[in-house]
Amino acid sequence: MPSTTDLEQFLITGLSLGGVYALSGVGMVVLYRATGVLYLAFGAVGAMGALISWQLSHQDGWNIWLSFVAAILFGGLITLVYGMIFGPALAGRDPLVKATATLGLLLILLGVMDLLWPSSGGASRALTIPTDNNTFQVGQISVTYTNVIALALGLLITIVTAAFLRFTKLGTAMRAMANDREITAALGVPVRRVEAAAWFGCGVLSGAAGVLLADLVALDSTSLTFLVIFTLAAALIARLRSIVVTFFAALVIGVIDAEITPINKISNYRDMTPFVLAVIALLVLNRRRVITVGRQGV
Amino acid sequence: MEPRSLVRPAVAVALVAFAFLFIPSIFSLYYVNAWTQVAIWSIVTLGLGVLVGRVGMVSLGQGAVLAMGAWVAARILFATGLPYPVVLLASGLITMVLGTLVGLPALRMSGLYLALITLMLAGAITIVLQNIQFPNGGHGFTGYNGATVHIPPIRRPSIATTDPAFFRYSVIVAVLMFVLVLVHLRGRPGRAWAAIRQSEAAALAGGINTTLYKLWAFALASFITGVAGGLVAGFYHYLNSLTFATSDSITLLAVVLMGGAYSMTGAVVAAFLLKFLQQLLNDWGVSPDWLTILFGIGVLQVLTTAPRGIVEQMPKDIARLARLVRGLFSRPASPQEHES
Amino acid sequence: MIEVSELTVRFGGVLPLDRMSVTFEEGTCGLIGPNGAGKTTFFNVLSGFVKPVSGTVSAFGEDLLAMTHYRRARWGVRRTFQTEQAIEELSVYDNVAMIHENSKATRSSRREDVLGAIEFVKLDVNPNAKVGTLGAAERRLVEVARAVVGKPRLVLLDEPAAGLPDEETAVLSEVIRAIPQHMGALVILVDHDMSLVSSCCEKTAVLDFGKMIASGPTTEVLRDERVMRAYLGTEEVAA
Numbered sequence: 001m002p003s004t005t006d007l008e009q010f011l012i013t014g015l016s017l018g019g020v021y022a023l024s025g026v027g028m029v030v031l032y033r034a035t036g037v038l039y040l041a042f043g044a045v046g047a048m049g050a051l052i053s054w055q056l057s058h059q060d061g062w063n064i065w066l067s068f069v070a071a072i073l074f075g076g077l078i079t080l081v082y083g084m085i086f087g088p089a090l091a092g093r094d095p096l097v098k099a100t101a102t103l104g105l106l107l108i109l110l111g112v113m114d115l116l117w118p119s120s121g122g123a124s125r126a127l128t129i130p131t132d133n134n135t136f137q138v139g140q141i142s143v144t145y146t147n148v149i150a151l152a153l154g155l156l157i158t159i160v161t162a163a164f165l166r167f168t169k170l171g172t173a174m175r176a177m178a179n180d181r182e183i184t185a186a187l188g189v190p191v192r193r194v195e196a197a198a199w200f201g202c203g204v205l206s207g208a209a210g211v212l213l214a215d216l217v218a219l220d221s222t223s224l225t226f227l228v229i230f231t232l233a234a235a236l237i238a239r240l241r242s243i244v245v246t247f248f249a250a251l252v253i254g255v256i257d258a259e260i261t262p263i264n265k266i267s268n269y270r271d272m273t274p275f276v277l278a279v280i281a282l283l284v285l286n287r288r289r290v291i292t293v294g295r296q297g298v
Numbered sequence: 299m300e301p302r303s304l305v306r307p308a309v310a311v312a313l314v315a316f317a318f319l320f321i322p323s324i325f326s327l328y329y330v331n332a333w334t335q336v337a338i339w340s341i342v343t344l345g346l347g348v349l350v351g352r353v354g355m356v357s358l359g360q361g362a363v364l365a366m367g368a369w370v371a372a373r374i375l376f377a378t379g380l381p382y383p384v385v386l387l388a389s390g391l392i393t394m395v396l397g398t399l400v401g402l403p404a405l406r407m408s409g410l411y412l413a414l415i416t417l418m419l420a421g422a423i424t425i426v427l428q429n430i431q432f433p434n435g436g437h438g439f440t441g442y443n444g445a446t447v448h449i450p451p452i453r454r455p456s457i458a459t460t461d462p463a464f465f466r467y468s469v470i471v472a473v474l475m476f477v478l479v480l481v482h483l484r485g486r487p488g489r490a491w492a493a494i495r496q497s498e499a500a501a502l503a504g505g506i507n508t509t510l511y512k513l514w515a516f517a518l519a520s521f522i523t524g525v526a527g528g529l530v531a532g533f534y535h536y537l538n539s540l541t542f543a544t545s546d547s548i549t550l551l552a553v554v555l556m557g558g559a560y561s562m563t564g565a566v567v568a569a570f571l572l573k574f575l576q577q578l579l580n581d582w583g584v585s586p587d588w589l590t591i592l593f594g595i596g597v598l599q600v601l602t603t604a605p606r607g608i609v610e611q612m613p614k615d616i617a618r619l620a621r622l623v624r625g626l627f628s629r630p631a632s633p634q635e636h637e638s
Numbered sequence: 639m640i641e642v643s644e645l646t647v648r649f650g651g652v653l654p655l656d657r658m659s660v661t662f663e664e665g666t667c668g669l670i671g672p673n674g675a676g677k678t679t680f681f682n683v684l685s686g687f688v689k690p691v692s693g694t695v696s697a698f699g700e701d702l703l704a705m706t707h708y709r710r711a712r713w714g715v716r717r718t719f720q721t722e723q724a725i726e727e728l729s730v731y732d733n734v735a736m737i738h739e740n741s742k743a744t745r746s747s748r749r750e751d752v753l754g755a756i757e758f759v760k761l762d763v764n765p766n767a768k769v770g771t772l773g774a775a776e777r778r779l780v781e782v783a784r785a786v787v788g789k790p791r792l793v794l795l796d797e798p799a800a801g802l803p804d805e806e807t808a809v810l811s812e813v814i815r816a817i818p819q820h821m822g823a824l825v826i827l828v829d830h831d832m833s834l835v836s837s838c839c840e841k842t843a844v845l846d847f848g849k850m851i852a853s854g855p856t857t858e859v860l861r862d863e864r865v866m867r868a869y870l871g872t873e874e875v876a877a
Binding site: 038086089090093094095096097099100101103104105106107108109110111112114115222226229232233236268269271272274275276278279282283295296297298 | 350351353354355356403406407408409410411413414415417418419421422425426428429494495496497498543544545548549551552555559585587588589590591592593594595596597598601602604
């Protein structure tokens with residue numbers, strides 16, 4: 001049985017990661033509500049942003065903070081471009097088709113990342129946010145400012161987005177579109193612009209999440225790409241609807257996963273956390289069997 | 299039966315016979331192995347093709363099912379001296395049971411949630427496999443001994459130990475699996491699946507027990523993928539978690555979409571894209587990452603250019619092609635057919 | 639005879655069916671009402687896709703709601719949908735035969751019954767033609783053929799004439815009128831085309847906001863003030 005100190009220390013890790021999953025989850029849920037697209041390439045985009053940041057700061061001598069900005073902008077831009085091309089192209093289709101299409105983007109990015117930054121030869125890269133070096137003690141556990149930023153950012157994004165959706169014109173338009181795109185368009189809402197905002201916003205969050213996860217976990221294209229599963233699990237628990245539930249679900253997932261780490265017997269299985277929780281969420285929360293009239297599949 | 303409908307199967311049989319007889323003599327050993335992989339993986343793509351193209355269920359977990367099949371086969375091969383066909387059958391059946399059990403919760407869902415739950419379940423299976431490792435001749439349930447220095451290779455069928463012989467063996471097994479699927483498609487399950495894909499509500503209203511037939515489709519796909527897993531075990535001789543990547547299930551879906559989920563030839567095309575091209579690029583010193591990128595582009599292309607779904611697109615394209623050909627030989631006198 | 643008693647369906651805060659009670663006696667019965675009245679929901683209850691929170695449906699003396707949805711087809715419920723659902727990649731024959739396969743009818747009579755149903759709906763195409771190659775009107779007829787094959791007892795037609803030109807509707811009307819006598823089934827017809835309803839149905843029931851507001855001989859019901867108000871709102875009805 002691990003010590004209390006261990007458990008407390010891993011709580012910090014869990015909360016930071018949870019914070020990042022939360023900010024990612026919020027991005028994904030808002031985009032889904034506005035466009036019907038479940039952005040499975042979210043992690044891949046973040047991964048590439050992180051690698052670009054590494055490239056600029058470690059190889060090209062950029063200021064590290066500027067490289068982070070580049071990563072975030074990259075995330076926003078590539079997501080926006082994808083959204084502006086493939087959003088309309090797949091507009092009337094089933095969410096399944098839209099989500100599968102993002103898998104196409106995921107594969108392209110995975111291939112590009114492995115070409116530009118090969119992972120062979122055991123050469124490992126690392127991305128360190130300078131705030132990693134600023135630590136403070138809370139009793140026996142040490143907390144870095146990065147940990148604080150990760151959690152704080154998650155909380156901040158959740159609150160800001162919730163407020164944005166409720167109180168601003170653009171936000172209300174996004175909520176309206178989640179209900180019915182055509183009616184919203186008929187009401188004179190600039191649907192394309194609202195969508196663009198949703199895509200760009202989600203992309204920006206993906207870039208930010210990529211940098212944070214690269215720091216907290218590892219700078220590895222495959223791992224970072226598939227960390228999207230954690231975010232996805234949180235979003236599914238929130239039934240792809242509630243931002244607040246996404247936030248709390250993300251924290252819970254992050255904490256559970258981290259807390260299992262020091263428990264030796266099951267430590268290796270800790271990454272099953274998002275899978276197990278997502279399956280439960282899918283089964284329990286989507287209990288009501290929906291019988292579809294009309295074509296299935298892609 | 300109309301004469302036209304016999305031509306395509308005849309051509310298919312001829313091609314397979316040609317491949318069976320002549321590939322080992324035409325190609326170098328390296329490429330014979332590439333074709334073996336095509337034969338093996340065409341079984342997997344066929345399974346996914348049935349799910350996606352015929353029933354309308356997108357599964358993002360077939361890679362994990364294949365890994366399970368390979369694991370089961372390897373375990374049995376190490377633990378017993380059973381003849382290979384028996385091992386293949388056993389791994390097929392066990393994988394079928396496991397795959398169906400794991401897929402049971404997914405059956406109440408459709409569309410996006412079905413795909414997501416298969417993704418989640420596959421992820422969980424992958425982690426389990428990463429931890430219990432693949433059998434390497436050890437004892438105990440998992441058959442894995444971390445301390446083993448000299449790992450014994452997984453055996454091949456006694457009649458097919460050499461690469462050319464194993465190629466032919468794989469082709470035969472593949473043909474058998476294709477026939478099994480064909481029998482399903484031509485019979486009641488095939489019609490029920492067509493009804494389910496068209497509209498689950500209408501299928502239910504027509505008296506079809508949709509849950510049963512969806513389960514059946516899962517079971518069939520898992521069975522043949524389990525059999526393919528047995529071939530994979532024998533092909534590679536040594537298995538570890540690196541043999542099966544996390545992205546495998548995604549690239550499988552990509553090539554199935556590209557090759558055409560609906561047709562059986564599509565399954566072979568998909569396997570060719572997935573495995574042969576990989577070996578080709580490897581031979582030429584080109585990074586396999588280009589294939590990953592190609593598959594990504596392929597997914598986007600297929601989904602955007604098939605406005606009414608990929609299944610509709612195929613017959614439409616073929617019909618358009620047929621009209622073009624007919625138009626070359628005659629002058630159309632009647633007004634254009636109204637496209638609904 | 640179909641007896642519906644106090645049938646209530648709840649979706650969240652909405653009651654698509656609100657203590658609906660009506661009896662469909664025999665022959666072809668109409669069910670009309672403005673959009674959103676609950677007609678398709680009612681059909682969905684009969685098909686088994688929607689579970690009511692209360693109420694009963696007794697079909698020829700048997701408790702319909704107690705049967706699992708896919709078993710109702712075997713019992714004899716047949717249904718068409720607002721957007722036709724004939725399977726495009728199968729032939730006309732296979733489409734109709736599939737329903738026959740899942741019904742109480744025997745295998746030996748299959749070919750005869752299927753071809754008979756196709757002829758009954760006056761569908762003049764090669765039975766081996768793929769439904770995907772047919773035009774919209776013909777697909778509708780395939781749907782109707784599916785609805786009348788294999789010992790049907792209750793045939794639910796959901797807007798079968800939607801989008802059909804007048805002459806096709808006239809043909810359809812003849813077919814629908816002949817179903818009860820030829821096939822021995824009770825037909826419930828939902829449609830917005832009032833001339834179709836008047837020509838096919840002796841009796842008609844009217845649904846509005848989930849409640850039955852009128853029921854009786856079709857001509858009387860169509861003249862009923864409450865019915866007109868339901869369709870046109872509470873404004874003054876033209877004389």
